[in-house]
Amino acid sequence: MPTKRKRVTLEDVARAAGVSAMTVSRVINHTGRISPATRQHVSEVIEQLGYRPSRAARTLVTAKTGMIGVVVPDITNPYFAEIVHGIEDVAWEAEYSVLLANTNENPAREAAVLSQLDDAAVDGLIPVSSRLPDETLLPLLKQHRAVVTINRQFPRVASCVRPRHGYGFRAYQSALYLAHAGHERIGYINLQRSLINMQIETLIERMAEHNITIRREWCATCLPTWEAGYQTGHVLLAEHPELTAIIAGNDLVALGVMRAAIELGRRIPHDLALIGGDDILLASQVTPPLTTFRVPKYEIGASAARLLFARMDGDLSYQEYLYEEEFIPRGSAP
Amino acid sequence: MPTKRKRVTLEDVARAAGVSAMTVSRVINHTGRISPATRQHVSEVIEQLGYRPSRAARTLVTAKTGMIGVVVPDITNPYFAEIVHGIEDVAWEAEYSVLLANTNENPAREAAVLSQLDDAAVDGLIPVSSRLPDETLLPLLKQHRAVVTINRQFPRVASCVRPRHGYGFRAYQSALYLAHAGHERIGYINLQRSLINMQIETLIERMAEHNITIRREWCATCLPTWEAGYQTGHVLLAEHPELTAIIAGNDLVALGVMRAAIELGRRIPHDLALIGGDDILLASQVTPPLTTFRVPKYEIGASAARLLFARMDGDLSYQEYLYEEEFIPRGSAP
DNA sequence: GAGTCAAGAGTTAGCGTTAACCCTTGCACT
DNA sequence: AGTGCAAGGGTTAACGCTAACTCTTGACTC
Structure with missing residues (x-):
C-alpha cells in the first residue's frame, strides 16, 4: 500500500512561505501587486513543494475550464485530422486543452455529445462539419459562451470558417x-x-x-x-x-x-x-x-481556433473566414 | 446585453422540489436509497429546470474528472488517428471525455504536455508511441493514477498494448x-x-x-x-x-x-x-x-482504453495486450 | 410492549481557488 | 502635524457538489 500522498494545496504553500493564500494566488496568476522579494520567495516555495493549482477549484470559482471542445464526424478522415491539427496547435499556444469528440458520422451521437459538452464543460466550442440539421444544432450551440463553426454558418451565434464555395x-x-x-x-x-x-x-x-x-x-x-x-x-x-x-x-x-x-x-x-x-x-x-x-485544412483549423479565442475574449462580432478552393487538375480527370 | 442567465444549481432543484440537496444528488448519481415517488418527482423538476450538474464542483469533491488524456505524436498520421478512434469509442461508451494532445513529433512539447496533464487534470492517461526516453517519461507517468501505454512498456507503472514484435x-x-x-x-x-x-x-x-x-x-x-x-x-x-x-x-x-x-x-x-x-x-x-x-490500430486503441478503465477501477495488475502483426505481401515487394 | 432494524431522508463540513473588499504602512505634499 | 494615496498584502465568503454522519419513521421480532 503506497502512502497516499496528499495533494499540495495553495494553503500549504502559503503556510510554508509565511504569507496568505491570496498572496500565493496572486503570484501564480500574475494579478495584483506583489513585491519582487515576495514573488521570488513564494515562487521558490511553490517549486520546492511541487505545488500545482487545482483546475477544478479554479474552474469552480472562475467559471472557466481552460478547455475547448472540438467535435468531428470522423477523426480517421485525413480532412478532419488536419483541421484538428490546426486547432490543437493554436490551442496549445494559448495554453488551452482540446476536448475531442468523434461522432462516427452518427448524428444522434453528435447531438448527445453536443448536449453533454455544455458551457460548463468547455470555454468554447468548434463543431466541425456538423451533420445535424439547423434546427437541432442551433439550440445546442446557443448553450455556449463562444462557438466557431467550420463548414456551417450561424451568423447570430458563431463565427465561421469555411471554404468559400x-x-x-x-x-x-x-x-x-x-x-x-x-x-x-x-x-x-x-x-x-x-x-x-x-x-x-x-x-x-x-x-x-x-x-x-x-x-x-x-x-x-x-x-x-x-x-x-x-x-x-x-x-x-x-x-x-x-x-x-x-x-x-x-x-x-x-x-x-x-x-x-x-x-x-x-x-x-x-x-x-x-x-x-x-x-x-x-x-x-x-x-x-x-x-x-x-x-487549406490546417489553416482552417488554426483560424477557427483563433476566432474562437477572440470570441472567448469578448469579441462577439460575426467573423467569417473564407478559404479559396483551388482546382487541382491531375491524372484522374486531365 | 443579454440577460446573464444564472446557472441552475442543485440547490435550486432541491428548493423547487421541496427536498434536500443531498436527495437531489442521490437521484442524479443513483446512490443511496430513494423512494420511487421522490425519484420521479425530483427527476421531473430537474428536467423542468434544465439542471445540469457542474463538472468542476463534482471534480473538486470527488477528485475525478471524467476525462482521460490521450497524447499522440501526430494526429494527421492515419496510424494514430485510428488508434484515437478506438480509444474515443470506448471512452464514449464509458461516458468519459477524451482530452487530446498532439505533440507534433516534438519531445519537448510532449514533456510539457505530460507534465501539465497531471492526475488532477485527467483520471487516466494513454500516451501513444511516446518519443521521450524512459528516464524522462517514467516520472511523468508516475504522477498519474492510471496509465496504459501504447508501444512502450513500463510494467511497474502502466499496462501496455502493442504489436507483438x-x-x-x-x-x-x-x-x-x-x-x-x-x-x-x-x-x-x-x-x-x-x-x-x-x-x-x-x-x-x-x-x-x-x-x-x-x-x-x-x-x-x-x-x-x-x-x-x-x-x-x-x-x-x-x-x-x-x-x-x-x-x-x-x-x-x-x-x-x-x-x-x-x-x-x-x-x-x-x-x-x-x-x-x-x-x-x-x-x-x-x-x-x-x-x-x-x-490492428483501432483495436489497439480500444483495448488500451479498456485496460485504462480497468486500472482506474483499481485493477492495478500489469496487463499486456499483444497484437500480431501480419505480413502483407503486395506489389511493392512481391 | 420494548427493542431492533432498515428505509428514506436531512445536516454538516469541507473540496481548493479566487473575487471583492479591507487593512496597514510609508512617503509626498501641504 | 495632518492629509492623501498607492503599494503590498490580508480576510472573508463564496463557487456547486458529495462523503459521512445523523435523524425519523414504521414494521417486525420475541
Missing part, C-alpha cells in the same frame, strides 16, 4: 469541367448527412441550364468514407456502365470509386474520369493522381 | 524476406525519435549473422512523416543508386520513398522493392500497393 460549387464546377472535356454521361456521388453540399436535384437543374444532362439515376448518396465510396462505386458502375465520369463529394469517396473502377477493369481516366473534393495526401499519391480541389 | 522485428523480417527474394543491396530507414525501433547497427549485426550485408551508408533516419520519407528517399537513392530495396519504419515514410523513387525513374518493384510498416489505408491504394505489416 463549398461542396455544391465544387460539384458544379467539376461538372462543367468534365462537360467541357467532352463527357456526356457524368455521375455524382453526394455525401450523406453533409448538409451544406449541393443536393443532387440542384446540381441536375443547374447543369441543365448549361444544356448538360445529368440523370437522376447516375447519382447516388453515401457516407463520406472510403469504404462507402468503394461500395457505391461498384454499384453505380455496375448499374450504369455508360458513365464516363464521376464526381465525388470528397477525396475518400472518389478514391473508393477509383478502386472499384479499377477492379471492374476501367482504365482511369480513359474509361472513367474522377474528381474528388479536398486534396488529402492520398489523392496525390494514387495512380493516376486524383483531380480535386485543394482546401 | 515491434519495428525492430519487422525490419528484421523484412530484410530476411528481401534477401530471400534475391536482394543484395538493401537500405533501411529508421524512424527518428521512435524509441522502440531497431537501431540501425542492431539490424546490420543481426543480418550479418545470416550472411546478409547491410552497409551503414545504405541506412538513414528520418521523422515518421511522408515528407521526411520523400526527402530521405531522394537523398538515399541519389547517393546510393545501387540499392535494390528499401525497408522503411512505417508506411508514410515508405510511401514518401516510393514517390521519390518514381520521380527518379525507378520502377517499383523491378528497380526498387519497398516494404513499409503499419498498413494504413494509403498503403493499399497506391500503385503498386505497398508491402507492409498489418497492425
Whole structure:
C-alpha cells in the first residue's frame, strides 16, 4: 500500500512561505501587486513543494475550464485530422486543452455529445462539419459562451470558417469541367448527412441550364468514407456502365470509386474520369493522381481556433473566414 | 446585453422540489436509497429546470474528472488517428471525455504536455508511441493514477498494448524476406525519435549473422512523416543508386520513398522493392500497393482504453495486450 | 410492549481557488 | 502635524457538489 500522498494545496504553500493564500494566488496568476522579494520567495516555495493549482477549484470559482471542445464526424478522415491539427496547435499556444469528440458520422451521437459538452464543460466550442440539421444544432450551440463553426454558418451565434464555395460549387464546377472535356454521361456521388453540399436535384437543374444532362439515376448518396465510396462505386458502375465520369463529394469517396473502377477493369481516366473534393495526401499519391480541389485544412483549423479565442475574449462580432478552393487538375480527370 | 442567465444549481432543484440537496444528488448519481415517488418527482423538476450538474464542483469533491488524456505524436498520421478512434469509442461508451494532445513529433512539447496533464487534470492517461526516453517519461507517468501505454512498456507503472514484435522485428523480417527474394543491396530507414525501433547497427549485426550485408551508408533516419520519407528517399537513392530495396519504419515514410523513387525513374518493384510498416489505408491504394505489416490500430486503441478503465477501477495488475502483426505481401515487394 | 432494524431522508463540513473588499504602512505634499 | 494615496498584502465568503454522519419513521421480532 503506497502512502497516499496528499495533494499540495495553495494553503500549504502559503503556510510554508509565511504569507496568505491570496498572496500565493496572486503570484501564480500574475494579478495584483506583489513585491519582487515576495514573488521570488513564494515562487521558490511553490517549486520546492511541487505545488500545482487545482483546475477544478479554479474552474469552480472562475467559471472557466481552460478547455475547448472540438467535435468531428470522423477523426480517421485525413480532412478532419488536419483541421484538428490546426486547432490543437493554436490551442496549445494559448495554453488551452482540446476536448475531442468523434461522432462516427452518427448524428444522434453528435447531438448527445453536443448536449453533454455544455458551457460548463468547455470555454468554447468548434463543431466541425456538423451533420445535424439547423434546427437541432442551433439550440445546442446557443448553450455556449463562444462557438466557431467550420463548414456551417450561424451568423447570430458563431463565427465561421469555411471554404468559400463549398461542396455544391465544387460539384458544379467539376461538372462543367468534365462537360467541357467532352463527357456526356457524368455521375455524382453526394455525401450523406453533409448538409451544406449541393443536393443532387440542384446540381441536375443547374447543369441543365448549361444544356448538360445529368440523370437522376447516375447519382447516388453515401457516407463520406472510403469504404462507402468503394461500395457505391461498384454499384453505380455496375448499374450504369455508360458513365464516363464521376464526381465525388470528397477525396475518400472518389478514391473508393477509383478502386472499384479499377477492379471492374476501367482504365482511369480513359474509361472513367474522377474528381474528388479536398486534396488529402492520398489523392496525390494514387495512380493516376486524383483531380480535386485543394482546401487549406490546417489553416482552417488554426483560424477557427483563433476566432474562437477572440470570441472567448469578448469579441462577439460575426467573423467569417473564407478559404479559396483551388482546382487541382491531375491524372484522374486531365 | 443579454440577460446573464444564472446557472441552475442543485440547490435550486432541491428548493423547487421541496427536498434536500443531498436527495437531489442521490437521484442524479443513483446512490443511496430513494423512494420511487421522490425519484420521479425530483427527476421531473430537474428536467423542468434544465439542471445540469457542474463538472468542476463534482471534480473538486470527488477528485475525478471524467476525462482521460490521450497524447499522440501526430494526429494527421492515419496510424494514430485510428488508434484515437478506438480509444474515443470506448471512452464514449464509458461516458468519459477524451482530452487530446498532439505533440507534433516534438519531445519537448510532449514533456510539457505530460507534465501539465497531471492526475488532477485527467483520471487516466494513454500516451501513444511516446518519443521521450524512459528516464524522462517514467516520472511523468508516475504522477498519474492510471496509465496504459501504447508501444512502450513500463510494467511497474502502466499496462501496455502493442504489436507483438515491434519495428525492430519487422525490419528484421523484412530484410530476411528481401534477401530471400534475391536482394543484395538493401537500405533501411529508421524512424527518428521512435524509441522502440531497431537501431540501425542492431539490424546490420543481426543480418550479418545470416550472411546478409547491410552497409551503414545504405541506412538513414528520418521523422515518421511522408515528407521526411520523400526527402530521405531522394537523398538515399541519389547517393546510393545501387540499392535494390528499401525497408522503411512505417508506411508514410515508405510511401514518401516510393514517390521519390518514381520521380527518379525507378520502377517499383523491378528497380526498387519497398516494404513499409503499419498498413494504413494509403498503403493499399497506391500503385503498386505497398508491402507492409498489418497492425490492428483501432483495436489497439480500444483495448488500451479498456485496460485504462480497468486500472482506474483499481485493477492495478500489469496487463499486456499483444497484437500480431501480419505480413502483407503486395506489389511493392512481391 | 420494548427493542431492533432498515428505509428514506436531512445536516454538516469541507473540496481548493479566487473575487471583492479591507487593512496597514510609508512617503509626498501641504 | 495632518492629509492623501498607492503599494503590498490580508480576510472573508463564496463557487456547486458529495462523503459521512445523523435523524425519523414504521414494521417486525420475541
